[in-house]
Amino acid sequence: MTPRVKRVSALIAGAVLLVGCSSTPPRSLVTPLPPVAKHPLPEKPRHAEPMRGIWLATVSRLDWPPVSSVNASRADRISQQQKALTDKLDKLKSVGINTVFFQVKPDGTALWPSQILPWSDTLTGRVGDDPGYDPLQFMLDEAHKRGLRVHAWFNPYRVTTNTKPATLAALSRTVSQHPASVYVLHRDWIRTASDRIVLDPGIPEVRDWITSIVAEVVTRYPVDGVQFDDYFYTETPGSTLDDRQTFSRYGAGFASKADWRRDNTQRLIEQVSRTVKQIKPDVEFGVSPAGVWRNRSHDPAGSDTSGAAAYDEAYADTRRWVQQGLLDYIAPQVYWPFSRTAARYDVLAKWWADVVKPTRTRLYIGVALYKVGEASKIEPDWTIQGGVPELKKQLDLNESVTGISGTILFREDYLNRPQAHDAVNYLRSRWGS
Template sequence: MVAYCSHRPWPTRLGALVCCALFLAGCSGKKPDSVVTPLPPVAKQPLADKASSFQEPVRGVWLATVSRLDWPPINSINASSAASRNSQQQKALTDKLDQLKSLGVNTVFFQVKPDGTALWPSKILPWSDMLTGKIGMDPGYDPLQFMLDEAHKRGMKVHAWFNPYRVSVNLKPGTEAELNRTLSLRPASVFVLHRDWVRTSGDRYVLDPGIPEARDWITSIVAEVVARYPVDGVQFDDYFYTESPGAMLNDSETFREYGQHFASKADWRRNNTQQLIEQVSRAIKQLKPDVEFGVSPAGVWRNRSYDPAGSDTRGAAAYDESFADTRRWVQQGLLDYIAPQIYWPFSRSAARYDVLANWWANVVKPTHTRLYIGVALYKVGEPSKKEPDWMIDGGVAELRRQLDLNDANPHINGTILFRESYLHQPQTQKAVSYLRQRWADQATVTAQ
């Protein structure tokens, strides 16, 4: 394993951080070299002593705040007063939690860092404009604490969901101007404090994952939340390296500075992602060992045509596209759980649901890492020429088949729906009724 860039021992680095804080895209034309990730010894996972005890299967949902996709309601931003705005936002959230509780959901994955802003009073990040319409404006309450209080009151767990590297969702001049205006704030945006860390990629501003200080900064943000809040878990989504053909990340200069000892830029990039996962995992376990750490990556680790250890699939792979060796993290015991996004039906030959779910089950089988499957609620009831299964019987047939597989495989420990707002769409209502019957019954049995 490559050593950390800093020569200081890890506890010192963590102490400094805490004190400071307190799919289916076609494969690219050129086929990459096959690099079979060697199977390392299975490390003892930090929560291994709990592995044998019963844990209720996760019945989860992602609740996105980026672009106000699920919450807060856009109308609240234009409220006549701060009190009215906050009342609307809090009622919207408790209404959602009440519905999730009635559905049998027991875990909410709540997006607390949608970009370079925060949904809690951070000493590192400015307030999110998702709450007030303006970056850095104090909304007058703590959304993360409110969510924790209300969810825990209802017997539901909350995992704080972070997008690690995203600074903004677009490159519009207005966005850049708003980020620049945070210079007078305490804290200001990373966009103005560390402009040399920021790149453009995938039509957005992002941090360069190859800069060690940027990784330390992200770790300090996670440490701040874990130290200050009774979160049940921390989750990173799949946005590590996020490029698109027309908007590649220009990290050539960073590679020249830090990548001298790597055979390729791809290997160097994967090592950068590896280092972030390692140090965040260690930080969480040193602060609060009971807080779970997980990642929700793209459903495909590698295709078998590129790597004999990969799945029998043909699609964009985390290893090659996002430079995230997700399988390795499971094998090394760095994660309490992994939640791959398997957003395709059984009939999608390029990435069959059962092929991927069973492949991941075999990956976690010899480890203490739990496996939750991300399911595409957003496709349910939607017409699709390539995936007509989502329309059959209102999507219930496909959903039932996926949940049946998850429940039947002893190495799959739960399901997470993407995402909360789709529970309210007309096209999903038949499937939601089915979910309520199935999951609410399971919740009742568990409670008895």
């Protein structure tokens, strides 16, 4: 056993990490992993039908729960939130969706009764407040009842979506709760990037902590899959991640900070992939990265594009994860039309199909439902005949290219937008029963 594996095992076995922010500091709980299966289960057969998925975002209540439910009485809030979710599932079923990617960790909070994370304020308006039911279990029960699969969608490193004093004060108030926010438990892990509070991906204990959160969900819930989104290293020119000290401590032996950062992301993916398969081999693990791995101008193996690249921007070598068999599926966000020269839909989709072809990783293409029907000077195709011709071309390509196993739409609430009316009717006629 390597020193790193020993460290992970020791942490997940129940290490208690303390901070001196109060006289009785809160505990950071880590979910113990079950023993490795003596006889690995056979590989889960590929789904007979293609993926017809949709992302359902809870961060900032983008898709769910209803904003109006937050200030209702406890009973009314539960009723409103649950009805809103079942109404959505009914509509998804009618449209022909077969898989929901449900955001269970939108930031440093949870949508299940976690021993590691406090309750999400998206449910009640206050971090740490018990919503009176288990949203993840409710989603699983109701979706499975309708024949829909559910993948638990995690944002690994984000703690908050802003740096407002009120937001930080709300996290600080969890100091007396169990569990408290990571913001008060581990201030040495906390950084700012993209005008958000994030965790430093270069700290080994941070990666162990994230892995333990995934382990908690996979152990306790009958999820069909686990997915990480594209937020690994996230920076903006005016708000970069200051990880100079972390690099100084852990970056020895790397030619550059960029290579070290990519190795940190690699280690997280390896840990989570191994952990999911150790707990439940039939639970799928996937990632939804930015659509461009690398541009050919930077790497001859890259795509004929000129978009922001996951390898160089998020320090995520997504192509390598596919080649190494770390993922059951990859769902690149190919959010451009056929006419967008910088990143043509067909060019990227076919590039990814070539990447997965010699592997066992399935490829699902993320499609920009949020752009359908929206006016755009640089992408006018989305408004021609309600965006239906462009959507049809993309779905046709996904179904005709060998190596593409389906589509995931971003995101659920856009099914309810007036500008997408024609597109939703088209989807229902194409996918619905």
